């Protein structure tokens with residue numbers, strides 16, 4: 315099978331095409347012909363070598379975690395899936411990722427793809443959707459009528475979080491570039507703040523909660539928007555205990571925990587027309603396609619998701 319791998323940590327020029335053996339399918343595993351994979355900022359961070367201590371992989375590394383495709387083989391103990399099923403899912407970080415024609419993996423974070431979702435949409439949803447859901451429901455415990463600030467709202471996680479927060483009945487302020495204002499308002503934001511030239515606390519204050527998705531965010535600026543006793547969760551950086559106490563806030567850095575139940579929850583919302591996944595660009599499965607996709611992601615202004623297609627929908 316063809317995979318697009320990295321043999322060195324570095325910039326987006328590292329991608330190289332490789333012909334790899336198709337692994338044997340273990341008793342509990344599925345083998346999936348991948349139709350589409352999505353780009354997540356974490357893929358770029360792995361490629362840059364920023365997580366070598368946590369994930370000491372050996373080269374070649376196949377990056378990528380989100381996928382949608384069709385089952386082409388199942389292990390002897392697999393009963394939930396059969397050959398020909400359309401599936402979608404996300405992988406924990408491993409050396410064998412989804413920038414490949416074929417994926418062999420256990421079925422723990424895989425679900426059936428509803429017919430209403432294209433392979434492109436299905437590949438775009440998993441990690442971003444699960445992350446947005448868990449951040450609002452499990453960590454911030456957002457309630458109807460509360461005011462929430464979603465910082466960096468137009469990207470993969472943010473554009474789904476805005477919609478989920480709106481469904482909860484929250485009042486939503488977001489940060490985004492001026493050309494994202496209409497997009498963000500259509501998703502459910504009531505206030506869109508241009509983060510380039512506006513002090514957030516000049517526009518909003520006494521908010522109940524904040525979800526921080528911007529690695530470069532100034533924490534003090536976010537704190538100034540929150541009421542005493544407010545909650546803040548960050549997907550990008552630690553929130554020091556002393557800083558939280560000083561600002562009379564509760565919160566922490568959070569990590570998503572992919573699981574099939576939460577993936578099914580967000581997938582059902584999409585299938586039923588209650589959640590929209592925006593794919594702003596699809597790219598071909600090639601060294602150049604991945605190079606462009608990673609450079610776009612690193613530029614930090616992705617609207618919704620970037621998807622790489624092995625097989626067009």
Ligand SMILES: NC(=O)c1ccc[n+]([C@@H]2O[C@H](COP(=O)([O-])OP(=O)(O)OC[C@H]3O[C@@H](n4cnc5c(N)ncnc54)[C@H](OP(=O)(O)O)[C@@H]3O)[C@@H](O)[C@H]2O)c1
Pocket residue numbers: 354355356441442445465466467468469470471472489490491492494509527528529530531549550568569570571611614615616617618
């Ligand atoms: N901890 C976890 O489990 C976990 C899981 C998923 C993601 N993450 C992290 O969460 C972050 C967001 O992920 P993502 O997939 O949503 O990323 P993404 O799609 O690349 O986000 C791009 C968006 O970020 C916005 N942005 C960039 N800099 C900003 C700033 N200073 N202030 C406000 N907005 C800014 C851009 O807005 P404009 O285009 O409007 O300028 C763009 O729409 C990443 O750092 C990712 O690594 C963590």
